[in-house]
Amino acid sequence: MLNPNQSDTCRSMSKSSSSDSETSANADLYRDTVFLPRTSFPMRGNLPKREPDWLARWAEIGLDAQIKQQAEGRPAFTLHDGPPYANGHLHIGHALNKINKDVINRAHRMSGYAVRYVPGWDCHGLPIEWKVEEEYRKAKRDKDSVPVLEFRAECRAYAAKWLAVQMEEFKRLGVQAEWANRYATMDFSSESAIVGEIGRFLLNGGLYRGLRPVMWSPVEKTALAEAEIEYHDHKSTTILVAFPIVKDPTPAQALKDVSVVIWTTTPWTIPGNRALAYGAEITYVVLRVDETREGALLEPGAKVLVAEALVENFCKEAHISAHHILYTLPGEALEGAVCAHPLRGAGYDYDVPMLPGDFVTTEAGTGLVHMAPAHGEDDFRLCKSFGVEVPETVQDDGTYAPWVPGFAGVHVFKAADPVCAALTAVMEQANTAGTAPAGLVARGELVHSYPHSWRSRAPVIYRATPQWFIRMDGESALRQKALDALDDVTFVPAQARNRLTSMIENRPDWCISRQRAWGVPIAVFVEKRTGEVLRDAEVMQRVVDIFREEGADAWYSSPASRFLGADRNVDDYEQVFDIVDVWFESGSTHSFVLGQPGLSFPADLYLEGSDQHRGWFQSSLLESVGTRGISPFKAVVTNGFVLDEHGRKMSKSLGNVIAPQEVNDELGADILRLWVMNSDTNEDLRIGKEILKQQGELYRRLRNTLRWLLGALDGFAEEEALPYDQLPELERWVLHRLTDLGGLMARAVETHEWVGVYPALHGFCTTDLSAFYFDIRKDTLYCDAPSSLTRRAARTVLDHLHRCLTTWLAPVLVFTAEEAWTARFGDAESVHMQAFPDLPAEWSNPELDERWTRLRAVRRIITTEIEGARRDGTVGSSLQAQVELTLSEAEAGEFAGVNWSELAIVSHVDVLIVPQSGSVYGESEQGGILHGAPVVRPAEGEKCARCWKVLPETGTRAGAPGLCLRCADVVAEREQQIMTAAQEGA
Known part of the structure; x- marks a missing residue:
């Protein structure tokens, strides 16, 4: 018999091409008595052409409105949509994310839940602003000369354009959502809610302004969040620098005429040095230089302090060929030691205290670390704890400030040469004087992973500036509350819990301010006399109300008195114009999306990529816990990144980018959706032309399974169905396998763990059905009489198979499942209005x-x-x-x-x-x-011309040449039916 993936036309041709002429003639005679499959469901999907027609059809019949009406009275399931940036065409990561969400939403809807999916967009901040500035740069236009409201209007228009484009691209992927009810962070109502969330932190004491080093982009002239940082290899100049000890606390004066040597990969921070750090548990030595090699800057006789464990490395770097140890001393003996800045005499005439730092190690360098408190988190914390000043040496654009001696106006990324030149000059003078060495000891290069802005791709720096922060510790105890809230959250995969937990445990206070123009302003006032932020609920409420009606532009277009009210003097207050971090904005979306009718708070599920553990998952958690005391989500699902089929990151330069729009046009969205659900989304995914070709083959097998079911069910009526207890054992086994798959689907809906579900469904179709059950039952379906109980039993099971498979595939193959449903039942009702079948418990039979x-x-x-x-x-x-x-x-x-x-x-x-x-x-x-x-x-025996079985009985029935007894009975029954129908017609 034929494989069900072969066409039935082929079967007829095979019969007529028999080498036996008599059998061939008989085959032609009985051709019309074989019940071959018939269906309007075509073998080829032709998805790129048909899918847009289905979208138009759904819009015509108002399917979204029907779904919404059907959901009334059902328990709610809420998946809150993390907003993508509205700044370009969708990429394959967007497709992965939205398809994943859509499958989960559709499966919950078909499991009896009311699902309102409100899609959203992130429209503020640097990604949008940077795109508009790119257009300015192309037109040689100075952004700073453009009035702020005009610039903001251009940003708004740019975001609105791409929001509309992305919405249509999401629709083309088959994503069902309340598109007319979408949210955007730039909507007036959203801006009002976001500033209201800022106000909550203001009034509960969580918001404060302080000085602390933050990631700073000199190119974009703004602070950046950790989530806006990516790491690339970067070549840095490394230097060893000698700091002469001017105060020796050791009893034996072991540090007399000795210099402390530090190693750093950031020569530009030397002008900002204000201290040195040592490890109290580390053993140090005073090393005297005896002989040097070519290139050495230290002279024989020089005495330096380095960690004992790093002496060999130090000597190699400093070109020292011979030395000996004068003293060995514990790190704690350095308490109270003071050094001179290596550029003393050139405007850096201050003492440099040595401080104990628990972060100092002997993994690299010299075991001694130079502290520039304005340019490092460890530096800042250690210096602040000992009362050391935090100087401001670097400006917004990355150049040294005018008051920095010797380097004013120099860009920090071009400072290595002038800093090294100045330190070399100092070393030459020190050697001449014969005192403790000072200045440059050695210079080298190092290629290492370095933070870059993910937008400009330019390297960033740590820079201490006044910024607005949300406290993680202290009275608010936000850190601990957030960690406690995670105890009740489900993570898929489970190990993702550790990632988010560790990030929250180790993160500093949340810097929420940005020095940009496009976004929601941190709409607060600071009293000039005290420097204290104004915490006035009435002022904050006025801001919220005005933003709701006019948007955040009102902060720039209205006088301060409009917000402060008549009882306050505007001259007494500074109006803050920093904008809020976009991660705070997106983290606030729960406040203006969830809680609407049909949208529960907390959300049942947040689903995003693994990078959102440091982004949206974290900001949403902190924002919600900080203002409401609870997590905004009950469960978090994380998917991996998309790589090419060789495991490489996608890039235009490699030519390995797969755009969802191209897949739609060439193969169809259902193929892309199938790729998502056939992948292990818990890990990084791979995609490429060969992988998509494989998905096309998998799709073809699923489609042919549906096609064969539809053909074999031609003319099926409910009265033909048999009850379970009248089904043969083979049919009951198939129904048992359906209960296995039904349980798999139900568990996936309950747990959000979908990895492996659709590969199992595909395996069932190919292995259990096409290669086994269909193969066995084709003879019965094609050749038994319609009244045959075995044929009726098989068609009863095929009916269940069609209903189950079509509805189970509907969340993924949204277009194909609709086609397979309407091909049988007509277009009066969509498959997407159906429920997953409720399978009887008696079908389950493990034995x-x-x-x-x-x-x-x-x-x-x-x-x-x-x-x-x-x-x-x-x-x-x-x-x-x-x-x-x-x-x-x-x-x-x-x-x-x-x-x-x-x-x-x-x-x-x-x-x-x-x-x-x-x-x-x-x-x-x-x-x-x-x-x-x-x-x-x-x-x-002889071959039956109708069923092809070779049996001794073939041809023994009079009047039925070439037929076995079974086929002779079927043909006779059919002839009798035709005769009866003709008589009744007459």
């Missing part, structure tokens, strides 16, 4: 499954022998064979009632029983012959 696992193992042994017989020419097709099957007494009893010829698709099977044998076949799923392999030989 039956075990029995059929053993039966299939024996069948594989039989079919293997048949294939061998075909290869050696003993038989042609399997129906030309008869088999002698050996069974033990126990196996014969276990398999009693099995129709082996039907199961093996041969014309006849003789069962031989081996007495007193425990088993002939092994117990493994693969089976195994212990003794007595099946014997295959040509079947005895």
Whole structure:
């Protein structure tokens, strides 16, 4: 018989091409009596053309409105959409994310939940502003000369344009959402809610202004969040610098005429140095230089302090060929030591205290670290704790300030040469004077991972500036509250919990201010006399109300008195114009999206990429816990990044970018959706032309399964169906397998763990159905009489299979499932209005499954022998064979009632029983012959022209030439029906 993935036309052609002329003539005679599949569901999907037609159809019938109406009264399921940036066409990561969400939403809806999915967009901040500035740069236009309201209007228009483009691209992917009810952070209502959230932190004491080093982009002239940073290899100049000790606390004056040597990869921070750090538990040595090699800057006789564990590395770097140790001392002995800045005498005439730092190690350098408190978090904390000043040496654009001696106006990324030149000059003078060395000891280069702005791709620096922060610790205890809130959150995959937890445990206070123009301003006032932020609920409420009506532009267009009110003097207050971090904005979306009718708070689920542990997941958690005391989500699902099929990051330069728009146009969105759900989304995913080609093959098999079901169900009516207790064992086994898959679907809906679900569904279609059940039952479906109970039973199961498979595939193959549903039931109702079938508990029969696992193992042994017989020419097709099957007494009893010829698709099977044998076949799923392999030989008899079985009875019925008795009865019954119909018509 034919594989169900072959066309039925081929079957008819095969019959008519028989070498036996009499059989061929009879085949033509009985061709119309075979119940071949018929369906309007085409073999080819032609998805790029048909999918837009389905979208238009759904819009025409108002499917979204029907779905919303159907949901009334159901329990709610809320997946809150993390907003993508509205600044360009969708990329493959967007497609992965939205398809994943759409599948989960659709599956919950078909499981009986009310699902309102409100899509959103992030429209503020640097990504949008940078794009507008790019246009300015192309036009040679100075952004700073453009009035702020005009610039903001251009940013708004740019974001609105791309929001509309992305919305249509998401729709083309088959994503169902409340598109007319979308949210955007630049909506007036959103801006009002965001500033209201800032106000909550202001009034509860969580918001403060302070000085602390933050990641700073000199190119974009703004502070950056950790989530806006990416790391690339960068070549840095490394230097060893000597700081002369001017105060020796050791009793034996072991540090007299000694210099402390530090190593740094940031020479530009030397002008900002204000201290040195040592490790209290580290052992140090005073090393005297005896001999040097070419290139050395230290002279013989110089004495320096370095960690004992790093002496060898130090000597190599400093070109020292011979030395000896004068003293060994513990780190704690350095307490109270003071050094001079290496540029003392050139405007840096201050003392440099040595301070204990628990972050100092002996992994690299010298075991001594120079502290520039304005340019490092450890530096800042240590110096502040000892009362050391934090100087401002670097300006917004990355150049040294005018008051920095010797380097004013120099850009920090071009400062290595002038800093080294100045330090070299100092060292030469020190050597001449014969005192403790000062200045440059050695210079080198290092390629290392360095932070860059993800927008400009330019390297960033740490820079201490006045910024607005949200406290993580102290009275608010935000850190601990956030960690406690995570105890009740489900993570998929489970290990993602550790990632988010560790990030919250180690993060500093949240810097929420940015020095830009496009966004929601941190709309607060600072009292000039005290420097204290104004915490006035009435002022804050006025800001919120005005923003709701006019948007955040009102902060720039209105006088301060409008917000402060008549009882305050505007001259007493500074109006703050920093804008809030976009991560604070997106982290606030729960406040103006969730809680609407049908949208629960907390959300049932947040789903984003793994990078959002340091981004949206974290900012949403901190924002919600800080203002409401609870997590905004009950569960978090994380997916990996998309790489090319070789595991490389996608880039235009490599030519390996796969755009979702191109996949839609070439293959169809259903192929892209299938790729998502066939992938392990918990890990990084791969995609490429070959991978998409493979998905196309998987799709073809699923489509052909649906097509064969539809064809075999042609004319099926409910009265044809049989109850469960009248079904043959094979049909009951198929229904049991449906309960397995139904349970798999239900667990995925409940747990959000979808990895492996659709590969299992595909495996069922190809292995259990096409290669097994359909193959066996084609003879019954094509050749039995319509009244046959076996045929009715098979069609009963096919009905269940079609309903289950079409609805289970609907969340993924949204267009194909609709086509397969309407091909059978018409377009009066969409498959997307259906529920997942509620399968009866009696269908579940694990014992039956075990029995059929053993039966299939024996069948594989039989079919293997048949294939061998075909290869050696003993038989042609399997129906030309008869088999002698050996069974033990126990196996014969276990398999009693099995129709082996039907199961093996041969014309006849003789069962031989081996007495007193425990088993002939092994117990493994693969089976195994212990003794007595099946014997295959040509079947005895003639080939039936209708069913192709070779039987002795063929042609024995008078008036039915070339037919077996079964087929003769079916043809006679059909002729009688035709005659009766004609008489009734007459």
